[in-house]
Amino acid sequence: MQEEVDLIIEDAADSMKKAIAHLEAELVKIRAGKASPTMLDGISVDYYGSPTPINQVANVNVLDAKTISIQPWEKPMLAAIERAIMQANIGVTPQNDGVQIRLYLPPLTEERRRELFKKASGEGENSKVAIRNIRRDAIEQIKKLQKDGLSEDAAKDGEKNVQELTDKHIVLVDKHLAAKEKEMMTV
Numbered sequence: 001m002q003e004e005v006d007l008i009i010e011d012a013a014d015s016m017k018k019a020i021a022h023l024e025a026e027l028v029k030i031r032a033g034k035a036s037p038t039m040l041d042g043i044s045v046d047y048y049g050s051p052t053p054i055n056q057v058a059n060v061n062v063l064d065a066k067t068i069s070i071q072p073w074e075k076p077m078l079a080a081i082e083r084a085i086m087q088a089n090i091g092v093t094p095q096n097d098g099v100q101i102r103l104y105l106p107p108l109t110e111e112r113r114r115e116l117f118k119k120a121s122g123e124g125e126n127s128k129v130a131i132r133n134i135r136r137d138a139i140e141q142i143k144k145l146q147k148d149g150l151s152e153d154a155a156k157d158g159e160k161n162v163q164e165l166t167d168k169h170i171v172l173v174d175k176h177l178a179a180k181e182k183e184m185m186t187v
Contacts, residue, residue, distance in 0.1 A: 001151075001154065002154060005145060008142060009138065009162060009165065011138070012135065012137075013165055016131050017169075019127050019130040019134070020176070022127065023124060023127040024176065026123045029042060030119055034065050035062045037062060037068065040068070042088075043090070045057055054081060057073060057074070057077050057081070058070050058081060059073070066104060066105045067102060069100055070100060070101040070103070071100040071101075078100075081094075092105055108184075117180070117184050117185070120184070124176065127173045131173070138162045139162055142158045145158075
């Protein structure tokens with residue numbers, strides 16, 4: 001029975017790590033005033049009928065802290081990439097010069113920084129909810145084991161371990177949000 005409790009805790013830990021990894025991936029997409037190719041992650045271009053990520057149909061480079069250059073491998077893709085960026089509504093208007101597309105990131109206003117931080121906070125809250133749901137599921141599994149004959153002490157220890165794991169991961173979410181806020185609010 002104790003091995004099953006350990007397995008439940010291990011599964012919960014893995015799931016919580018995935019929630020943190022997802023948060024990190026989402027926070028990277030929220031721009032903080034610096035140009036980054038990851039800003040374009042999640043934007044797909046219609047490439048001969050199939051949605052394809054921009055970085056698979058073009059070279060994406062950061063020219064300086066405020067400029068991203070996108071050079072498609074095929075000239076007809078220019079319009080499709082430009083259209084995809086406009087539809088993604090990332091807050092940047094693409095500049096097409098017939099050879100490549102440039103994204104000039106405007107300096108963030110105080111209002112826009114707060115808006116972006118609200119978005120980041122929302123992602124953080126989603127991660128916390130996911131972590132709490134993982135905790136709930138793990139504790140329910142432990143309680144089922146207790147009904148099947150697991151001792152009360154072992155069940156309480158398992159629940160305590162799951163709670164400690166949850167607390168640790170919630171603190172990690174808060175640290176990631178604090179780092180993102182610091183990055184965003186730095187002018």
